[in-house]
Amino acid sequence: MSRILFVCLGNICRSPTLEAVARVEFARAGLDVEVDSAGTADYHVGEPPDRRSIAAGAMHGYDLSVLRARQIVSVDFTRFDRIFAADRANLRDLERLRPECGTRPALFLGDEEVPDPYYGRDADFERVIALARQGMAALISQMRSAGH
Numbered sequence: 066m067s068r069i070l071f072v073c074l075g076n077i078c079r080s081p082t083l084e085a086v087a088r089v090e091f092a093r094a095g096l097d098v099e100v101d102s103a104g105t106a107d108y109h110v111g112e113p114p115d116r117r118s119i120a121a122g123a124m125h126g127y128d129l130s131v132l133r134a135r136q137i138v139s140v141d142f143t144r145f146d147r148i149f150a151a152d153r154a155n156l157r158d159l160e161r162l163r164p165e166c167g168t169r170p171a172l173f174l175g176d177e178e179v180p181d182p183y184y185g186r187d188a189d190f191e192r193v194i195a196l197a198r199q200g201m202a203a204l205i206s207q208m209r210s211a212g213h
């Protein structure tokens with residue numbers, strides 16, 4: 066079984082969306098993957114996801130409402146086999162936090178970012194869902210080719 070962690074800044078918009086989409090899509094694909102999410106910042110620790118993210122997820126069959134924000138901790142870098150950052154700022158923060166020998170973080174979309182929708186409008190939250198679905202499909206086919 067592999068363990069995958071999704072990371073953004075606040076853990077209330079992008080990474081909980083990635084976590085919820087991953088849970089559904091990996092199960093649909095028959096892949097045994099443990100998923101979780103975290104933020105690099107502690108601003109929203111303990112809070113549910115942003116209501117706009119919950120609403121966008123629900124429209125597509127992804128339940129974010131049970132999730133609660135947490136901040137990444139050092140042990141995450143040994144607990145998870147793969148750590149995916151939503152954007153380049155998240156990736157830089159993760160590289161700074163990574164202990165020696167810890168899992169090396171990567172951008173979820175390879176060389177594209179999942180843009181921060183927090184100060185945006187509804188369409189920006191829709192875009193996060195679309196990118197999450199697109200990236201998860203790519204990750205699933207990559208995992209399948211790797212024999213998972």
Ligand code: 4NP
Nearest residue numbers: 073074075076077078079183
């Ligand atoms: P997230 O979005 O990193 O996708 O969860 C944000 C959430 C909160 C803030 C920024 C981005 N904030 O500045 O509080």
